[in-house]
Amino acid sequence: MKKISRIYAGYGVSQTPMTIYKERRIRMVIEIKNLFKEPEKYLNQEIEIQGWIRTIRSSKKFGFIEVNDGTFFTNLQVVFDEKLENFKEVEKLPISSAIVAKGLLVETPGAKQPFEIHAKEIMVEGYSHKDYPLQKKRHTFEYLRTIAHLRPRSNTFNAVFRVRSLTAFAIHKFFQERGFVYVHTPIITGSDAEGAGEMFTVTNFDLANVPLNDENKVDYTKDFFGKETNLTVSGQLEAEAYALAFKNVYTFGPTFRAENSNTARHAAEFWMVEPEIAFAGLKENRELAEDMMKYIIKYVMENAQEEMKFFNSFIDKGLIDRLENIVSADFGCITYTEAIDILKKSGEQFQYPVEWGIDLQTEHERYISEKIFEGPVFVIDYPKEIKAFYMRLNDDGKTVAAMDLLVPGVGEIIGGSQREERLDILEKRIEEIGMYKEDYWWYLELRKYGGTKHAGYGLGFERAIMYMTGMTNIRDVIPFPRTVRSAEF
């Protein structure tokens, strides 16, 4: 520890005199990303880089360090030799130690890497330890989940979480370029958007002493909000209110399900993208979803080329082809009724039998997308019984204007609908399924005061990341996943 203190001497002592000052530090330090993007600017010059040691090997007289500074997927090679004052210290540095290296950037024709640094000086910013849990050998994803604070330093997770960041930004960029207003719908809510239960309770009660009322029921009037509150399962209802003011809006935030299912596709906390568009029906909704999917895939393929190549080589061999196929494909469209016909006539042995009225299972969805359409396809007009109360009743009285987007390899990735804007029909539907109109007073008022045709959909953000990276467990695309019996970190 002494050494580390020595290294830091002079840092952090920020006794700035009381002056209004503007002094910009001249950045001597070059981010490794910039070396790879514009090598011609730095070649044959003395530069300084910082980063963490990914691998290190040395002989008696010289050694090689692969350094990663987090700004770029590919490591930078630093060559050092015994002329370094601290050669013996450097060659023993454990993996993940943080260093600052100064030296000449030189081309390396014929070598694996395009260039390398010949170090004149290597300073240690922060030592790592021999027992660093992320050694070079290949670890299982299961093991890496137990060190979620360190796993973004591995190739796979570094790539996953950069793609996650770029995808999130692509989503914002797509909607903002089209003038959509981003609405932060509430996380804590008194209403159950889906009418589906399985919500987490939010409370300020001491759980060992929950106050009861005269009827021996929980006295929520004494809780923080004066009523029972939960974590939201969807921002849709609130987004509808804003779509009827701004025309085009979207939410993008965390949502929650207290679902006791320990699968590779379910998390208790996940992010959702929910656009909502007014003066628009299912057709505009489908077009929006198709444009959005293509936009974000294109954006990520352009801005994370190294990461995508890595996924394509080591995680999912057909990935890039499949994504390129989506970008250039015309998305299909089929009604639920047609889909059921096809499935019944397919001769395929499904685990879940097919009958008009059933909810489509992943096996059905994948069959339609992979075998029939060989690409993305919307299924629309589902039986009203298997869909949410707010979906618009079609003129047949049996189906609603729902739409699910199915993609090869995954099945459903987007679910949406045109919303029921006719007050009388919506009220009837709410009563029919045993919900209370009073709970939805404001939602119903949206229909009373200038309600218009409107539609929207939800994209499970993690499903999208899995789709774009080829990762197959939702726990591996969330920085610190929350699942049944697991809320570490």
Added chain:
Amino acid sequence: MKKISRIYAGYGVSQTPMTIYKERRIRMVIEIKNLFKEPEKYLNQEIEIQGWIRTIRSSKKFGFIEVNDGTFFTNLQVVFDEKLENFKEVEKLPISSAIVAKGLLVETPGAKQPFEIHAKEIMVEGYSHKDYPLQKKRHTFEYLRTIAHLRPRSNTFNAVFRVRSLTAFAIHKFFQERGFVYVHTPIITGSDAEGAGEMFTVTNFDLANVPLNDENKVDYTKDFFGKETNLTVSGQLEAEAYALAFKNVYTFGPTFRAENSNTARHAAEFWMVEPEIAFAGLKENRELAEDMMKYIIKYVMENAQEEMKFFNSFIDKGLIDRLENIVSADFGCITYTEAIDILKKSGEQFQYPVEWGIDLQTEHERYISEKIFEGPVFVIDYPKEIKAFYMRLNDDGKTVAAMDLLVPGVGEIIGGSQREERLDILEKRIEEIGMYKEDYWWYLELRKYGGTKHAGYGLGFERAIMYMTGMTNIRDVIPFPRTVRSAEF
């Protein structure tokens, strides 16, 4: 209700034949934003617009409607006359009815508005009612909070929430352009980042039957996550883990405080922006905060000109001057110790007496920013006792490398610090204040395995919106605010 059904006949019936199709609807409908941005493209042409009636007045032979379609702050004037087939219906339309208007876009030299539509046809998309609660007369903000589902249709809230959306995007854009990785830190957490308490509990227990263990304490092993969990108060600790993998990262998500304070500045649910930068100290941190503030203000002033003019006229007269001042100002910097000296010598009568060691109150912060610096100023190096455990101890042993950004009119808007990267000092600090090292095992490991100098800060997103709009109550910059005893909608 009959009428509404009639109008919608033909919508929503989406029996698409089973074909892979690509037919893009030719958009006849022009968004009002586009008319104002590029009028020359549409003048003297027959166009179609959609939107909601903001005001309507008519005489026997003609009338005027101000229409807003949510895409632009300024209303579009539609002139109609008795030649309309449904003139008598149209002139009686209640405010907020949704219409589609077709007609010629003509210039109106000398008039308040630059152009108007001479309607040849007006169709009613959705009727409103005479009892529409948002009539033209000026309502109090208090009243409008009770109709949070409708208030974005008013000028003020339309402007507020568009600015909120643009600010959020500007933040993403700023960080992404600099290569920062956006990290979704967890909302549900088992740890208390600030060590400050006042957290909401998240549970799946039936609150009327919370299971107790043998010691008569709550048996959290039976809860959904198998442990006690809360809503996060900050994503900082997790962001640090990612900064030590990606160098530069940021979080932007909801955070929560179960604080029982019913003030204009506190909400139970609010959004926070938290960048974290590695290989960087307080100086780089200050530069980043200054650059970010200038960037987002500039972005909003450029992209919400009408809204900003509105705020400047009706909400806060000096707003635009003050914001322009920030963009061109060099932010000051002063130590806490110097600030205390100035305050003591000021001769000012403060409500809270000034002494080295106190936490600065808003009155002190505003005095320094408004009277001494007449602009934004960082105060750095606070006494360790009044700051969080993770802040880096300065060499004087008494202060920590904290930084608060104070701005005129508000006081503190950003709080940050260099983080303690020295394992031994951090462990000592954790013990000193009675926390448990075991609870922070992974946070401490970040220091063990290649920990480097790093720093970061938090921007309360709602504070920023208040600052940029002149709105003075946090309830009026959150779409559906959650505060003590209030979680409506």
